[in-house]
Amino acid sequence: MDKSMSLRAGVLSVVIFLFLLGLWQAATHTPEKTGGALTEYEQLMGKSTKKTAGMPTPAQMGETVKKHLSDPFYDKGPNDKGIGIQLAYSLARVGSGFLLAALVAIPLGFLIGMSPLLYRALDPFIQVLKPISPLAWMPLALYTIKDSATSSIFVIFICSVWPMLINTAYGVASVRRDWLNVARTLEVGVLRKAFRVILPAAAPTIMTGMRISMGIAWLVIVAAEMLVGGTGIGYFVWNEWNNLSLTNVIFAILMIGVVGMALDLMFGALQKLVTYVE
Amino acid sequence: MSDIRNPYDPASDLDAPCSCGQHASQSAHNSDEVSRTSIDAETLGQSVVESAMVRALFPNDRARRRFLGAVGANTAMAAIASVLPIGAMQALAQDKRAPEKKNLKIGFIPITCATPLILAHPLRYYAAEGLEVDVIKTAGWALIRDKVLNKEYDASHFLAPMPIAISMGIGSSQQAMNVATIQNINGQAITLANKHKNARDPKMWKGFKFAVPFEFSMHNFLLRYYVAEHGIDPDKDIQIRVVPPPEMVANLRAGNIDGYLGPDPFNQRAVYEEVGFIHLLTKELWDGHPCCSFGASTQFIKENPNSFAALFRAVLKAAALSRDPANRKTIAESIAPANYLNQPVPVLEQVLTGRYADGLGNVKNDPARIDFDPFPWYSMATWILSQMKRWGYIKGDVRWKDLTEQVYLLTDARKHMVAMGYKPPSENYRRITVMGKVFDHTAPDAYVASFAIKRA
Numbered sequence: 001m002d003k004s005m006s007l008r009a010g011v012l013s014v015v016i017f018l019f020l021l022g023l024w025q026a027a028t029h030t031p032e033k034t035g036g037a038l039t040e041y042e043q044l045m046g047k048s049t050k051k052t053a054g055m056p057t058p059a060q061m062g063e064t065v066k067k068h069l070s071d072p073f074y075d076k077g078p079n080d081k082g083i084g085i086q087l088a089y090s091l092a093r094v095g096s097g098f099l100l101a102a103l104v105a106i107p108l109g110f111l112i113g114m115s116p117l118l119y120r121a122l123d124p125f126i127q128v129l130k131p132i133s134p135l136a137w138m139p140l141a142l143y144t145i146k147d148s149a150t151s152s153i154f155v156i157f158i159c160s161v162w163p164m165l166i167n168t169a170y171g172v173a174s175v176r177r178d179w180l181n182v183a184r185t186l187e188v189g190v191l192r193k194a195f196r197v198i199l200p201a202a203a204p205t206i207m208t209g210m211r212i213s214m215g216i217a218w219l220v221i222v223a224a225e226m227l228v229g230g231t232g233i234g235y236f237v238w239n240e241w242n243n244l245s246l247t248n249v250i251f252a253i254l255m256i257g258v259v260g261m262a263l264d265l266m267f268g269a270l271q272k273l274v275t276y277v278e
Numbered sequence: 279m280s281d282i283r284n285p286y287d288p289a290s291d292l293d294a295p296c297s298c299g300q301h302a303s304q305s306a307h308n309s310d311e312v313s314r315t316s317i318d319a320e321t322l323g324q325s326v327v328e329s330a331m332v333r334a335l336f337p338n339d340r341a342r343r344r345f346l347g348a349v350g351a352n353t354a355m356a357a358i359a360s361v362l363p364i365g366a367m368q369a370l371a372q373d374k375r376a377p378e379k380k381n382l383k384i385g386f387i388p389i390t391c392a393t394p395l396i397l398a399h400p401l402r403y404y405a406a407e408g409l410e411v412d413v414i415k416t417a418g419w420a421l422i423r424d425k426v427l428n429k430e431y432d433a434s435h436f437l438a439p440m441p442i443a444i445s446m447g448i449g450s451s452q453q454a455m456n457v458a459t460i461q462n463i464n465g466q467a468i469t470l471a472n473k474h475k476n477a478r479d480p481k482m483w484k485g486f487k488f489a490v491p492f493e494f495s496m497h498n499f500l501l502r503y504y505v506a507e508h509g510i511d512p513d514k515d516i517q518i519r520v521v522p523p524p525e526m527v528a529n530l531r532a533g534n535i536d537g538y539l540g541p542d543p544f545n546q547r548a549v550y551e552e553v554g555f556i557h558l559l560t561k562e563l564w565d566g567h568p569c570c571s572f573g574a575s576t577q578f579i580k581e582n583p584n585s586f587a588a589l590f591r592a593v594l595k596a597a598a599l600s601r602d603p604a605n606r607k608t609i610a611e612s613i614a615p616a617n618y619l620n621q622p623v624p625v626l627e628q629v630l631t632g633r634y635a636d637g638l639g640n641v642k643n644d645p646a647r648i649d650f651d652p653f654p655w656y657s658m659a660t661w662i663l664s665q666m667k668r669w670g671y672i673k674g675d676v677r678w679k680d681l682t683e684q685v686y687l688l689t690d691a692r693k694h695m696v697a698m699g700y701k702p703p704s705e706n707y708r709r710i711t712v713m714g715k716v717f718d719h720t721a722p723d724a725y726v727a728s729f730a731i732k733r734a
Contacts, residue, residue: 041639041641044624044633044634044641045549045550045552046622046624046625076615076616077412077617078412078413078414078415078617079413079415079616079617080615080617142421142424143424146428146429147428147430148421148424148428148430226417227417227421228417228421229415229416229421230416238417239616241524241525241528242388242524242620243620244528244547244551
């Protein structure tokens with residue numbers, strides 16, 4: 001029963017996918033104009049050649065995907081690199097910004113979570129800083145840091161620090177009183193209490209914070225790279241937007257989605273690892 | 279005549295009297311060959327240097343020929359170049375000092391105005407000067423400004439007014455900048471959305487939204503000048519927004535703006551995509567107006583005079599090449615790839631050759647649509663200052679002559695041009711006529727005062 005259900009669901013998914021493809025093809029298909037020599041004006045307007053702009057048909061899309069994926073690591077100078085290299089640049093930026101944020105947010109979150117006084121003292125700052133769009137920091141970062149590569153890492157840092165900080169603080173603060181009391185009865189040292197009791201207890205909440213942060217960081221990097229340019233998947237989108245090449249933009253969107261999903265799955269798996277049943 | 283036998287050719291015999299073996303001496307062979315092929319002095323100098331070096335590496339000519347035959351000339355060239363600074367030695371041999379800084383980053387905006395400084399890259403003009411240059415595509419003018427101020431770029435593509443504004447600390451922190459050469463003259467246009475085909479008179483433009491690439495741009499000043507001459511106040515009757523050039527077509531299509539005074543290829547691209555038409559070329563407002571420039575910070579020039587001189591020569595050489603109408607089609611093809619402009623070749627061809635579709639059903643022919651005259655006239659800078667004063671970007675008195683002659687490196691440009699065998703003009707100022715009105719560079723204050731619509 002269960003098996004036939006998933007089989008039927010799979011078949012239905014394929015049917016829906018094919019139906020959407022068909023719809024796409026029908027919507028974008030334009031009959032080839034034939035007959036009659038073009039005037040010079042028509043030629044200058046590009047009527048004789050295929051234009052890069054406009055909605056691609058599924059077949060053109062497939063071709064583009066194949067072209068990019070068959071040679072993902074080419075390097076034709078500083079402004080034209082393969083999709084693999086661009087994604088690697090973006091991932092490196094997200095990775096370093098995210099790691100920095102984790103290094104700051106988790107210890108600080110621990111402190112805030114363990115001390116109600118600090119929690120109340122820092123709360124107004126967090127509440128003001130949290131809702132600021134990370135990209136709004138960009139001009140300030142460019143001006144003060146004086147380096148565009150570091151500025152984009154800073155933007156990732158600033159957007160991923162808040163969910164981790166708040167979740168860590170919340171997770172640490174809401175460790176069950178009984179467990180802390182048991183630790184106190186056994187006269188466990190502060191460090192030992194932090195690492196052996198609080199950390200495992202708060203780990204699922206902290207992990208959730210990290211997962212949210214990574215999701216946001218991946219959203220923000222595209223916009224940041226469109227702004228700063230140079231390298232990365234966001235720059236790729238911008239460069240193809242300049243050329244009004246929707247096919248390449250759609251391809252980049254697909255890649256952003258796939259990588260974002262992979263990152264989320266990865267953190268999902270980590271989250272499962274630290275989850276416990278009370 | 280020097281010995282120009284190709285040292286990387288395994289078949290050529292450096293010890294034989296001449297490279298084909300049929301003449302008594304190499305000079306006899308050369309004089310025979312010169313009549314068939316003409317080689318410019320620089321290429322000749324290069325092969326002499328390389329020949330001398332390869333000779334030093336392989337004193338035995340048979341060993342050289344066996345080596346080249348075994349690994350192939352290209353591999354050998356690359357291998358030798360990787361250990362010996364051939365480029366630098368060639369530069370030295372031409373009585374040029376070795377550059378202080380070899381690896382340079384130059385920023386550019388992907389527009390046809392940047393043709394000379396881009397073109398010097400695929401043509402290896404930078405490499406010939408002993409430089410390793412990365413030309414880096416940048417998302418907008420504000421970012422160019424910031425990256426130059428932060429020293430991420432050593433030299434850059436600028437709008438002609440930008441180095442003046444930055445030198446004065448207007449719109450950014452103050453830092454002394456210089457213009458080495460003008461990149462292009464003309465080459466801009468006013469493009470309007472297709473729905474305004476019947477609104478050709480600027481008096482009908484009240485409430486329109488226009489885009490320009492940057493505040494301190496010829497585009498902003500020319501658009502303001504044009505509408506003001508038609509009685510439209512650019513600050514009150516229309517809205518002028520800053521939009522990076524590459525995003526103009528997308529904004530025009532989306533209806534965010536009614537038109538723009540922007541750089542090519544984005545005027546022609548709007549026509550090509552059938553979203554707009556070319557209302558007029560800026561050439562019709564001021565024939566020979568500057569648009570973009572090539573420059574660097576004064577600090578970079580002071581610290582790296584030889585690197586800067588090498589850049590100067592490479593860009594001047596590329597500009598000279600770009601000026602020739604016969605080269606324009608080839609240029610369109612070489613700057614079209616994704617690494618440079620990332621634009622369809624037919625669009626670039628129409629911009630560069632001046633035979634174009636205007637979007638209204640006409641084919642127009644204007645070979646002077648864009649040109650690449652590199653000479654940085656002082657009068658251009660003075661006019662720019664006059665407009666900055668007119669629209670209130672500069673408050674108070676302006677030291678016209680000092681500013682102009684500090685920022686625009688006219689004498690250096692002339693010196694380099696003379697040394698390279700080009701013929702620069704002998705005057706420093708020349709008459710400028712914008713929309714029929716003459717600008718007297720000796721009385722800029724009176725010029726500013728003479729306009730009916732102004733903020734000064």
